[in-house]
Amino acid sequence: MARNAQITKDGIRLYNPEDFAGMAEAGRVAATILDDIAPHIFVGQTTGEIDRVITDMVDAHGSKSATIGYKGYKHASCISVNHVVCHGIPGDKRLKDGDILNIDVTVIVDGWFGDTSRMYVAGKLARKSERLIQVTHDALFKGIEQVRPGNTFGDIGHAIQTFAEGHRMSVVRDFCGHGLGQVFHAPPNVLHYGRAGTGPVLEEGMFFTIEPMVNLGRPETKVLSDDWTAVTRDKSLSAQFEHSVGVTATGVEIFTLSPAGKFHPTYGE
Numbered sequence: 001m002a003r004n005a006q007i008t009k010d011g012i013r014l015y016n017p018e019d020f021a022g023m024a025e026a027g028r029v030a031a032t033i034l035d036d037i038a039p040h041i042f043v044g045q046t047t048g049e050i051d052r053v054i055t056d057m058v059d060a061h062g063s064k065s066a067t068i069g070y071k072g073y074k075h076a077s078c079i080s081v082n083h084v085v086c087h088g089i090p091g092d093k094r095l096k097d098g099d100i101l102n103i104d105v106t107v108i109v110d111g112w113f114g115d116t117s118r119m120y121v122a123g124k125l126a127r128k129s130e131r132l133i134q135v136t137h138d139a140l141f142k143g144i145e146q147v148r149p150g151n152t153f154g155d156i157g158h159a160i161q162t163f164a165e166g167h168r169m170s171v172v173r174d175f176c177g178h179g180l181g182q183v184f185h186a187p188p189n190v191l192h193y194g195r196a197g198t199g200p201v202l203e204e205g206m207f208f209t210i211e212p213m214v215n216l217g218r219p220e221t222k223v224l225s226d227d228w229t230a231v232t233r234d235k236s237l238s239a240q241f242e243h244s245v246g247v248t249a250t251g252v253e254i255f256t257l258s259p260a261g262k263f264h265p266t267y268g269e
Contacts, residue, residue: 027255
């Protein structure tokens with residue numbers, strides 16, 4: 001458990017060096033579940049069945065789903081297909097050839113939250129989808145490269161925004177990353193756009209997610225009547241990747257790395 005944790009003037013908790021192990025284990029469990037769900041994604045599969053398998057996996061690891069019961073949500077994952085930006089609700093929708101989907105899982109292990117998401121494809125990956133996924137993946141890591149003491153959260157957002165827009169894509173502004181640790185959501189808001197050198201300064205012991213959502217079209221989104229599902233207003237494709245990270249004395253530790261090297265959907269090629 002975190003002891004004597006400090007809070008910065010921006011309200012951001014600084015965890016202790018021994019707390020990194022708890023986050024790494026929670027992150028490993030979440031990432032392993034996303035590794036193991038890959039064979040269950042295929043043309044004709046339903047998002048509801050994918051979520052059922054994920055629910056069983058969460059239980060099998062002796063962990064707890066952070067999303068079941070969160071603000072009334074009933075599932076162990078969010079599954080966002082094609083133009084769904086985030087918070088897609090699993091259901092009876094069957095995947096079609098070429099569908100791309102983000103699966104987002106958060107587990108609790110010994111009180112620590114592991115939160116991660118990645119992209120998958122059902123059937124054959126279309127060229128434009130492949131390009132979107134690659135840019136989004138690389139944008140995440142451009143942001144992660146900025147994580148070290150003395151840099152700012154604006155440096156993270158600026159790196160992501162300039163990279164994505166340099167490929168003529170747009171970064172969603174309506175959703176952001178967040179602090180986490182022994183809580184699901186906490187300060188700071190981690191924006192995926194912004195000006196370098198602005199925002200709170202990164203300090204050792206900060207834990208947070210970076211989870212850019214990148215659209216092929218415009219950045220605007222809208223939330224559907226279910227109060228969860230966010231979609232692109234122009235119906236353009238959207239992609240997202242998410243890691244949970246911690247600021248170390250010299251840089252960054254990524255808690256949610258894929259144990260099997262399956263973080264990118266083309267890992268098998």
